[in-house]
Amino acid sequence: MKKVFLLFLFTYASFSFGQNKQVLYGFDKIPQGLLLNPGAETDYKYHIAMPVVSGMSVDLNTSGFTVADLFRKDNIDFTTKFNNVINNLGNDDYAYINSQIEVINAGYQLNKRDYLSVGFYTEVDAFLKVPKDILELMRDGNAGFLNRNFLFSNIATKVDVVGVIHAGITRKLNEKFIAGVRLKIYSGSLNVTSTGNTGTFTTRLGTTSLYEHSLNNVDVNGYSSGIYNANKEVDITSEDITGNLFLGSNLGLGFDIGFTYAIDDQTEISASILDVGFISYSDKIRNATVEGDYIFSGIDFRFDNTNPNYWQDLNNAIDSQIPRNENSESYSVMRPLKFNFSGKYGFGKSRKEENCSDMSFNDYYDNTIGGQIFSVLTPIGPRFALTGFYERKLSKRINTKITYTVDDFSNSNIGLGVSANIWKLNVYTAIDNVLGLTNVAASNSASFQFGINFISR
Numbered sequence: 510m511k512k513v514f515l516l517f518l519f520t521y522a523s524f525s526f527g528q529n530k531q532v533l534y535g536f537d538k539i540p541q542g543l544l545l546n547p548g549a550e551t552d553y554k555y556h557i558a559m560p561v562v563s564g565m566s567v568d569l570n571t572s573g574f575t576v577a578d579l580f581r582k583d584n585i586d587f588t589t590k591f592n593n594v595i596n597n598l599g600n601d602d603y604a605y606i607n608s609q610i611e612v613i614n615a616g617y618q619l620n621k622r623d624y625l626s627v628g629f630y631t632e633v634d635a636f637l638k639v640p641k642d643i644l645e646l647m648r649d650g651n652a653g654f655l656n657r658n659f660l661f662s663n664i665a666t667k668v669d670v671v672g673v674i675h676a677g678i679t680r681k682l683n684e685k686f687i688a689g690v691r692l693k694i695y696s697g698s699l700n701v702t703s704t705g706n707t708g709t710f711t712t713r714l715g716t717t718s719l720y721e722h723s724l725n726n727v728d729v730n731g732y733s734s735g736i737y738n739a740n741k742e743v744d745i746t747s748e749d750i751t752g753n754l755f756l757g758s759n760l761g762l763g764f765d766i767g768f769t770y771a772i773d774d775q776t777e778i779s780a781s782i783l784d785v786g787f788i789s790y791s792d793k794i795r796n797a798t799v800e801g802d803y804i805f806s807g808i809d810f811r812f813d814n815t816n817p818n819y820w821q822d823l824n825n826a827i828d829s830q831i832p833r834n835e836n837s838e839s840y841s842v843m844r845p846l847k848f849n850f851s852g853k854y855g856f857g858k859s860r861k862e863e864n865c866s867d868m869s870f871n872d873y874y875d876n877t878i879g880g881q882i883f884s885v886l887t888p889i890g891p892r893f894a895l896t897g898f899y900e901r902k903l904s905k906r907i908n909t910k911i912t913y914t915v916d917d918f919s920n921s922n923i924g925l926g927v928s929a930n931i932w933k934l935n936v937y938t939a940i941d942n943v944l945g946l947t948n949v950a951a952s953n954s955a956s957f958q959f960g961i962n963f964i965s966r
Contacts (some may be wrong), residue, residue: 528895529883529916530566533938533958535851537908537928539937540616540962543626546781546849547677548644548767551616551624552966556629556935558614559961565611568941568956571604571918579783595648603889603917607637611960624679626691631672631754634845636887638665651712660711661729665706665888669795669842670699671788672733672754672846677765677932687769697751697759697788699735700751702842706730715806722805727831729799732840733935734759734790753792758951760790763844775874778852784844791839812826847888853879864933882898906930910914914941924956935962 534545538962540556542549561581579590609632640663646654677691708727716723727857735753739743753759763786769779805827877900884893894916899911919942926939941956 514736519912525907529885529894530939530958531881531883531898531912531914532910532924532926532941533895534849534881535853536900536926536939538912538936539928539935539960540614540626540964541611541678543616543679543689543691544770545783546767546941547679547691547765548687548769548779548781549679549689550687550769551618551679553618554965555617556615556965557963558611559963560612561610561915562959562961565960566956566958567608568606578742592648595641595644600641602641602887603636603638604888606633608633611736622681625676625948626679629672629674629755633670635668636666638663638889640664651720653865655712655714661706661710661727663707664703664729665703665944666703667842667888668699668701669697669788670750672696672698674755685771689767691765692783693763693765693786694789695756695763695786696757696930697790698753698757699745700733700759700790700842701736701787702732703730714958718804724801724803724831727799727801730797732790732796733794737792737793737795744793759788759790761844762786771895775855776852777790781848783847783849786844787841787848788844789839789841794837794839795835796838796840797833797835799831801835802825803830806849847917848884849881851879851881853877874901879926930964935964936960
């Protein structure tokens, strides 16, 4: 049992949602903020991010259990811990994991109104719904669950490994309004998708005292790219993965849009919609579908060998009523659509008296309070996060941000961000769930972002 669950855990834990970067969003005009809102404010002539280390982020989230629930050293055997985890799971618990590595990021001020930014980053995005009833069925069998419907809709997973080439324009339309758009070319390297599954599995006591098992309205699918070769053997190499990240065999298009609007000198709102797009997969495809209904009235074992082909006959009967088909046809997958909305209010020491005619919202006040709403579209519908934050400018060169976030994974997530401008270097770091740093394994979420930029103002 331990090995089965470890394999199940590895399915998503090995892929390292920075989906909600609430600390980084709208913070200190950091260039990477343009990836969260192409309509964010910029005040520099150009920027060049340090390759690879300029924008690194890792975000791991699980609801319903933590890694420590399974592997904590407390003299409780693994089987008991495994059973406790399953018993405490809810029907909507899931894992959401994301990592990004920014390879190239640069920008240049074309004129007083327009700022051009371009780049390339790699991303791993993984979603897995934890199917409690399926795990219970695997653990306990069906004898103790007569007349209970096990739902195939609880099987939902989506994993993407992609490279993204992007170019965006941020335009200052007037003194109050900034808008931007970013175009993206996606290059998919690996994908696993199984969503929209339907059907039930039910066990009842039959009239002949044998159990009657029924599969009703079954429609289960699975799509994969970059995993199997022509012989249906697992064939994943690092060369294939990295080779397809930049204009490889699986391409797609998308865009981001966003804006920032200053209501007055102290109040500002902003919003963005990210990853409106798709990827078409056509390389190393292996797809499978199962669809139909079937009733199986148990097994009546006979020792007189009257039907030695019993198992083959059973398999043929299931195939005739619930066809299992495989194909290698190309398919398309939508990117995980994301939405941000934020409002903030500046107060404290005003620097208007310094007679600088080109000062932005952040330059006027030392303190800022605000809130942010984040949403991402997942295979089980939209998920939401609500964040309150406080920014404090410690000096002309150092800015800090504290956030408090409530989402599916935690109601006590405190984040911290620090941005320092030294000479022409901007160095920033953002850490989510600070209270969980002492024991990451016991936390439902962990997130980290770091970057170094060369900026000319």
